[in-house]
Amino acid sequence: MLGLLIVHISVILIFLILGWAIRKKEGYWLISGFASRPKEEQEELIRNGFPQKLGGLLIIAAIGVLILLPLMFTSFKYALEVQIGFMIIFLMGGIIYLTKYEVPKKRKRSYIISTSLFIAVVGGVVATSYFSYQGYELVTKEKSFEITGMYGDEWAYEDITSVELMEKLPEVTVRTNGVGLPTLSKGHFKVKNYGRSLLFIQKGSSPYIYIELKDKKIFINDKDPEQTRLWFEQLSEKAILTQ
Template sequence: MSLIFWTQAFLTALFAFFAYLILKRRSYLLISGFATRPMEEQEQLIENGYPQGVGRMFLFIAAGLLLLMPLGLTGFRYTFEVQMAFMMLMLFGGTIILSRREVPHKRKRARLTSVIMAVVVIGGIAVLLVTGARQPDVTFGGSAVEISGMYGEKIAYSDIRSAELLDTMPEIRYKENGFGFADYAKGRFSVEGHGSSLLFVDTKQSPILLIETADRPVFITGGNPEETESWHRKLDQRIR
């Protein structure tokens, strides 16, 4: 079983477990901020159905994550991404809806806080996705090639053992320290047959430039196949 599968299973079980504790065991103190409320507010929240709503939200998330898991068996490559998007949507959307069950004098502030958090987090994720999906800039200097952008690196020509074009990207086993979403991968990943590698790739592209260095393999793609091939020619001229 892959690391992603166990992550999916853990998140599903975690939300289901908290839903059970809240709905069946009435462990309302597990809800963030509930334990620090005055007793009068706690009683009013319970009467308004706030903690019960949180429990049902967790149960709905667990059920949704579980129902989405079989997508991975169909060959669909983005099951985990879809699950994370669903989880975020339910958490933020549910929190905004549940603000209506707050105590009257805190409803407006709770709703405003929830909306601001949703905008900041979702906006931050959107910026990260746009930045991560951007193709790297490659500069050929006098003594080294520099890959700029997220997880960029400067590689001396003397450290490069070979450079070749691959028709397809070898299987990416797991992420070590990097950004991976949909077809994009940047940072350090374990690659089948190459071990720990540095990636700047759009895996749906072909060809892919493989640079074997004294430190680790580097895989990179340009904005289009012609740019990748151009990088290979320039690099090949400098390391001969």
């Protein structure tokens, strides 16, 4: 939580400083590509108010993130998604709006590029979120078990060295390649005292299954505690039979 709070405050400060420097101190060189434009275009953009409005956009975005910051300290599960969604939609939507202040000969091209980028980014975020929230199952087969869904795979029972049912999940320290959401952790993380591990975790839904393989460590559970216990029993039985 502390690390996330520091990141949010850093983003707010960066947006505020950039917006203030551009809008109040005429730091137009901070705008990407502005300094490399012909002087005539720079002067026209300034007359149109493009840099000033861009600076204002950054300041308003910072204020918006600041207003949403208290959500992190509530029981609302999707605070992070709301904050990120606001930043993406407000900033990219604002950039599309600002194309009307571009120099006329570049206005259409700028609008097409910014709109296409908006669609690509928002579409990518929505698709990633959709697949991230998709469920997973632990399926026991004759000689192997499979975890379905994103980051899932299939492993042989003979590679299992131990299976344990835990009432408390060890501390997850770092996400290396995965999805960390308020209610879900899925993918590759570092876990205290266990190192690099593959997680399929519904947060706050004890118990948890710890599967240690010859070359991998896996933590998995289901929202339903009884389903988690059933997975554990099925996997333990299969693992014992292959020893």
